Amino acid sequence: MANSKRKVLSQDQIHLIVKALSDPRRYEILKHLRQSGQALACETVRGCMEITPATLSHHMKELEMAGLVQVVREGKFASYVLRRDVLEAFLQGVHADLI
């Protein structure tokens, strides 16, 4: 198979990810990341969704801890990258658990 070395997530990881997805703003952020295709600057995210820096930082931390995004810091700037492999493993895990 083309993608056979897919990671298997623990129940804790799945739980973390579901919790991360359960906030509408975080879900929205992830959708933006996906649509942009590649890394998205923190400022860019703030530009498209009316959110204070502190709140955004909090949400990004949550997404990072869930493993859904990777934070790339360059100088005083930060960018976020969607971790598609983790998302795929997550969907795979839920599928295996519940379907």
Added chain:
Amino acid sequence: MANSKRKVLSQDQIHLIVKALSDPRRYEILKHLRQSGQALACETVRGCMEITPATLSHHMKELEMAGLVQVVREGKFASYVLRRDVLEAFLQGVHADLI
């Protein structure tokens, strides 16, 4: 395709489902439902997970409102059925949104 008339969920429905999945006990209940293959009596669920009737009732209501289970009442008994079609539509929706 074998299953082409798959339902498309709204963002609100996806959000409801993610929230429903975000509680460990609810996720556990769904796993039991899946493992049992068919309908599971309320009493049976209570038998395998140390939960008070009130709390279970609350969680089942949540799962029902999310569309993830169907509640079947017969006399004074209640059984729960996993709605696999909704779960599949959910995974499909998240996949379309984020991958």
Added chain:
DNA sequence: TCGATAGTTTTACAACTATCTAATCGATGC
């Protein structure tokens, strides 16, 4: 009809969380 049983609803409470302001940290430019 009574009493027992299965589930639900109400109510109350503790724990959690999203949000913001203010303070802080780190890097960049003068």
Added chain:
DNA sequence: GCATCGATTAGATAGTTGTAAAACTATCGA
């Protein structure tokens, strides 16, 4: 060094939610 700017952290607060006790509803058996 000092000021500025981007981002994070700390603290405070309001709203949400999981939990269970108690009251309630509905069904069944005697």
